[in-house]
Amino acid sequence: MRIAVTGGAGYIGSHVALALLQEGHEVIIIDNLSNSSALSLQRISLLAGRSAVFYQTDIRDSEALRRILRQHQVEALLHFAGLKSVGASVSDPLSYYDNNVQGSLRLLQVLQELDLRQLIFSSSATVYGPQQAAPFAEDAALAPSNPYGHSKLMVEQMLRDLCAADARWRVAILRYFNPAGAHPSGLIGEVPRGIPNNLMPYALGVLSGRYPQLRIFGQDYPTPDGTGVRDYIHVMDLSSGHVAALRQLQHRAGCHVFNLGTGRPYSVLDVVDAFQKVSGRALPYVLLPRRPGDVAASYADPRLAEQALAWRAERSLEMMCADAWNFTEHNPDGY
Numbered sequence: 001m002r003i004a005v006t007g008g009a010g011y012i013g014s015h016v017a018l019a020l021l022q023e024g025h026e027v028i029i030i031d032n033l034s035n036s037s038a039l040s041l042q043r044i045s046l047l048a049g050r051s052a053v054f055y056q057t058d059i060r061d062s063e064a065l066r067r068i069l070r071q072h073q074v075e076a077l078l079h080f081a082g083l084k085s086v087g088a089s090v091s092d093p094l095s096y097y098d099n100n101v102q103g104s105l106r107l108l109q110v111l112q113e114l115d116l117r118q119l120i121f122s123s124s125a126t127v128y129g130p131q132q133a134a135p136f137a138e139d140a141a142l143a144p145s146n147p148y149g150h151s152k153l154m155v156e157q158m159l160r161d162l163c164a165a166d167a168r169w170r171v172a173i174l175r176y177f178n179p180a181g182a183h184p185s186g187l188i189g190e191v192p193r194g195i196p197n198n199l200m201p202y203a204l205g206v207l208s209g210r211y212p213q214l215r216i217f218g219q220d221y222p223t224p225d226g227t228g229v230r231d232y233i234h235v236m237d238l239s240s241g242h243v244a245a246l247r248q249l250q251h252r253a254g255c256h257v258f259n260l261g262t263g264r265p266y267s268v269l270d271v272v273d274a275f276q277k278v279s280g281r282a283l284p285y286v287l288l289p290r291r292p293g294d295v296a297a298s299y300a301d302p303r304l305a306e307q308a309l310a311w312r313a314e315r316s317l318e319m320m321c322a323d324a325w326n327f328t329e330h331n332p333d334g335y
């Protein structure tokens, strides 16, 4: 198929674009490079043995989008482009509504105009409310607690309304839990800009000597070791989940929502142990009070995706840590 990938130069998009190239699809990447480097695209060409077409374009530029999608006669679109920092969304909400909501709205208008009605959207487990008890199934109440989460839920709602209005749409909304890891080659992975807020990139910064110690936020949660538990999912499993969702859309119209997670909760201390084991290095940490806004436990009920997509996340926490460390060691300053 001819598939457009918005945000395809970024962390998750680059891994999925590679998987699509390896499946034999023609891939057209649209990314404004606001949070990524075009070098990721050279790396995926190297790994796939062929290249994606790349346009440095903003998804809010409807005219350019229309031209690109028409020119390549795109048949399906995977929509990763957007901003993703919870903290930044609290301090600068309008950027999030502009990039994520307005950007998606413009994109959907162009898709509708071009009769291109096959779409996969990157949503997040952050749409589940903090008052929900894990595991989260797709029908759990939705109540995001920050502008980033609101922006994801708004786009989800647009997609549900579109599918209700026109039965020709084929849409998969994928709610990722906590993506982690990197391609096993060490050629592509996550390159955080600035000081990371998330556990995995910060822990990698400690392992590589950039930060003196990990700050563990909370040791009194009602979890087995008192630290927060999350559902970390290997980015390679996430990629195969997109390939499976795309395959499923060939057979089923309508709007389908799937959690992409392993369903296995791991604590912050489990992550520390795994990193120490795979790197052979000490990961010093200090125990601090809880971080405001954090929940004790967030993990998926992954059964719907497993049944409907015939897909399952298979890679272990150790593999995530080993592959992420491999990428960091080989690319200490990013791309």
Ligand code: NAD
Pocket (backbone or CB within 6 Å): 006, 007, 008, 009, 010, 011, 012, 013, 030, 031, 032, 033, 034, 035, 036, 037, 057, 058, 059, 060, 079, 080, 081, 082, 083, 084, 099, 103, 122, 123, 124, 125, 176, 177, 178, 179
């Ligand atoms: P990323 O920042 O690495 O990738 C996003 C890409 O989109 C970047 O390459 C960026 O340059 C591009 N982009 C941003 N705004 C754009 C715009 N207006 N026009 C064109 N390109 C634009 O992030 P990621 O981790 O790969 O996340 C991909 C998607 O998955 C995002 O939508 C994110 O919200 C969602 N998601 C990510 C996580 C996570 O933890 N990484 C979790 C759940 C959901």
Ligand code: UD1
Pocket (backbone or CB within 6 Å): 086, 087, 124, 125, 126, 177, 178, 179, 197, 198, 199, 200, 202, 214, 215, 216, 217, 218, 227, 228, 229, 230, 268, 291, 293, 294, 298
């Ligand atoms: C965060 C976002 C969530 C987003 C997800 C993407 C918040 C409140 N939530 O979720 O919306 O979808 O990232 O992956 O930001 N931790 C530490 N020390 C650190 C960093 C984190 O102890 O330096 C702990 C946290 O308290 C938590 C766990 O590690 O228990 C995971 O944190 P993080 O990686 O930030 O992910 P989430 O909080 O799940």
